[in-house]
Amino acid sequence: MRMVRPEPLTRDAFRPFGDVIGMEGSAHFTINQGFTERFNDLAFVDVGAEGGTANVSLFLGRPRPAPIEVKLMERHPLGSQAFVPLQDRPWLVLVAEDAHDFASYRAFACSGRQGVNYARNVWHHPLLALDAGSRFLIIDRKGPGNNLEEERFEDTPLYITHP
Secondary structure: OEEEOOEEOOHHHHHHHEEEEOOOOOOEEEEHHHOEEEEOOOOOOOOOHHHOEEEEEEEEEOOOOOOEEEOEEEEOOOOOEEEEEOOOOOEEEEEEOOOOOHHHEEEEEEOOOOEEEEOOOOEEOOOEEOOOOEEEEEEEEEOOOOOOEEEEOOOOOEEEOOO
């Protein structure tokens, strides 16, 4: 059985796949008469290819049975895709340099205070919530063109252990 174990989500570890969205370690400054700290430029939102525009959505996720069986990966060739949790609940991220190379897969354990922004063309698994009713804010691309590629491998799945 092919297993991948989650590692902690850090900016350096996730850099080849996109951005970590979070306050920890981010530059910030005070606004609103001193009552608000603004954390700016946390992710590169890349949605303009072929006339695309930004789309803001909410997702409501539920957990998959453990160990999580991975039978497909997806990527978005025309834009980035950001996932920001709206609750302080841990969740998982699975990415790969190549969907067909299981050795290139990496899983990350995310805190409920960390989001991710998958860069354009990064292979990733759909949302991996660990708790029922987990809510996420999604920022991605809408518009003309095919912005979804999927690779399925149902005969040779990969498994993720829970952290």
